[in-house]
Amino acid sequence: xxxxxxxxxxxxxxxxxxxxxxxxxxxxxxxxxxxxxxxxxxxxxxxxxxxxxxxxxxxxxxxxxxxxxxxxxxxxxxxxxxxxxxxxxxxxxxxxxxxxxxxxxxxxxxxxxxxxxxxxxxxxxxxxxxxxxxxxxxxxxxxxxxxxxxxxxxxx
Amino acid sequence: xxxxxxxxxxxxxxxxxxxxxxxxxxxxxxxxxxxxxxxxxxxxxxxxxxxxxxxxxxxxxxxxxxxxxxxxxxxxxxxxxxxxxxxxxxxxxxxxxxxxxxxxxxxxxxxxxxxxxxxxxxxxxxxxxxxxxxxxxxxxxxxxxxxxxxxxxxxx
DNA sequence: ATTGAAATGGAGCGGTT
DNA sequence: AACCGCTCCATTTCAAT
Numbered sequence: 102x103x104x105x106x107x108x109x110x111x112x113x114x115x116x117x118x119x120x121x122x123x124x125x126x127x128x129x130x131x132x133x134x135x136x137x138x139x140x141x142x143x144x145x146x147x148x149x150x151x152x153x154x155x156x157x158x159x160x161x162x163x164x165x166x167x168x169x170x171x172x173x174x175x176x177x178x179x180x181x182x183x184x185x186x187x188x189x190x191x192x193x194x195x196x197x198x199x200x201x202x203x204x205x206x207x208x209x210x211x212x213x214x215x216x217x218x219x220x221x222x223x224x225x226x227x228x229x230x231x232x233x234x235x236x237x238x239x240x241x242x243x244x245x246x247x248x249x250x251x252x253x254x255x256x257x
Numbered sequence: 258x259x260x261x262x263x264x265x266x267x268x269x270x271x272x273x274x275x276x277x278x279x280x281x282x283x284x285x286x287x288x289x290x291x292x293x294x295x296x297x298x299x300x301x302x303x304x305x306x307x308x309x310x311x312x313x314x315x316x317x318x319x320x321x322x323x324x325x326x327x328x329x330x331x332x333x334x335x336x337x338x339x340x341x342x343x344x345x346x347x348x349x350x351x352x353x354x355x356x357x358x359x360x361x362x363x364x365x366x367x368x369x370x371x372x373x374x375x376x377x378x379x380x381x382x383x384x385x386x387x388x389x390x391x392x393x394x395x396x397x398x399x400x401x402x403x404x405x406x407x408x409x410x411x412x413x
Numbered sequence: 414a415t416t417g418a419a420a421t422g423g424a425g426c427g428g429t430t
Numbered sequence: 431a432a433c434c435g436c437t438c439c440a441t442t443t444c445a446a447t
Contacts, residue, residue, distance in 0.1 A: 108324060108325060108326040109324050109325070111325075119318065119320060122317075122318040123317055123318045123320065124315070124317070125315060125316060125317075126282035126283055126316035126317055126318050127282060127283060127316050129422085129423055129424090130423075130424070130425095131422080131423055131424085132423090139432070139433090140432065140433050140434075141423080141424080141425085142424095142425080142426085142432075142433065142434080143431070143432050143433075145424075145425065145426090146431075146432080147431095154324060155321055155323075155324050156320055156321055156324040156325070157318055157319070157320055157321070158319050158320065158321040159280075159281060159318075159319050160281060160282035160283050160316060160317065160318045160319060161278075161279055161280070161281075161282055161316065161317055161319055161410070162275065162278040162279045162282050162313055162315075162316045163313070163314050163315050163316060163317055163410070164275060164279065164312055164313055164314065164410060164411065164413075165311055165312055165313070165314040166410075166411045167311075168264060168265050168310060168311050168312040169264060169265070169312070169411070170264040171411060174360070176332075176360070176362070176369060191406045191407070194407065195407060198411070198412040199411075200407060201407070201408075201409055201410065201411065202405065202407055202408055202409075203405070203406045203407035204330070204332070204402035204403075204404070204405050204406070205402065205403045205404040205405075205406060206332070206400045206401060206402055206403065207400055207401045207403065208398070208399070208400040208401075209400075210400070213332060213400060213402070214407070217411055242364070243364070244360075244362045244363060244364040244365075244366070244369060245362060245363040245364075246360035246361065246362055246369070247360075247361045247362065247363060248360070248361040249358065249359070249360050249361075250347045250359045250360070250361060251347070251350065251351060251356060251357070251358055251359035251370070252357075252358055253357055253358075254317070254319070254320060254322075254357065255320065255322045255325070255327060255354070255355075255357065255373055256354040257320075285439085285440060285441090286440070286441070286442095287439080287440060287441085288440095295415075295416090296415065296416055296417075297440080297441075297442090298415075298416065298417080298441095298442080298443085298444095299414075299415050299416075301441075301442065301443090302414075302415080303414090
């Protein structure tokens with residue numbers, strides 16, 4: 102396993118390019134070029150370097166789950182009966198598509214997950230029939246997000 | 258305020274298009290067209306409709322904060338001395354760029370935030386000098402994410 | 414709702430400063 | 431590093447089905 106721990110220096114122009122594309126991945130390179138006053142080829146070259154450095158890890162269309170009827174987001178703290186069971190439990194959690202994030206955390210729980218459901222009933226069903234039936238999971242604590250007030254990436 | 262609560266029906270072709278662009282927002286439309294066997298113009302039109310429906314809420318370059326030296330992610334549960342102070346507290350939290358998410362939650366806390374810091378020292382500094390000095394915040398509980406094992410959007 | 418064709422403009426490369 | 435000029439290809443629109 103290669104450890105990539107190196108940090109990288111980016112200048113103001115890199116930041117402008119990245120900020121632009123972090124807000125709209127399909128913005129044309131040439132449009133950015135005109136705005137910041139350098140050539141398209143220069144941006145092209147900078148993007149190549151930023152990709153090589155690992156700073157850019159891809160691009161995504163963002164979809165709004167509300168429109169598909171997913172309106173209930175929750176965080177669930179999970180207690181494992183033995184911490185060593187973590188890898189198996191995570192493997193099972195991966196099989197539940199509603200689980201969007203899974204963190205191995207310090208503190209009370211072994212695992213903290215973020216989950217997105219259609220409604221409270223759906224959440225309850227997942228808790229009772231999928232999550233709590235995973236071997237090794239002894240107990241859970243659920244926190245429903247009534248409203249997400251901030252959602253962003255790191256700022257440059 | 259317009260309430261957009263309507264759900265939308267998408268067919269298998271929409272799903273293929275979206276799945277493709279959710280993994281790589283800059284994949285050429287024509288490449289997708291060739292793969293699934295319809296014309297570029299058809300995809301173009303479908304994307305227009307999906308945007309109008311609100312299902313697509315944009316596209317983003319994803320940057321890897323590790324490369325900038327941000328290696329410590331944590332969740333912080335926040336107790337407010339009066340729940341009514343939520344709007345002010347959130348306003349202040351927005352001013353802290355390291356705060357990536359902020360949720361108004363049921364359960365013990367009023368607020369749950371996700372925060373990304375360079376290291377533990379940076380986290381401690383933010384807790385002591387920024388977060389806990391926000392008026393209305395009485396107490397916090399911090400959970401460090403030692404490892405994020407799942408990170409994804411909803412599946413189509 | 415999809416198609417093909419046409420116009421416009423962007424992507425990406427090589428040579429140059 | 432950046433620029434220019436070039437070729438190739440994608441995007442987008444439109445009339446037609």
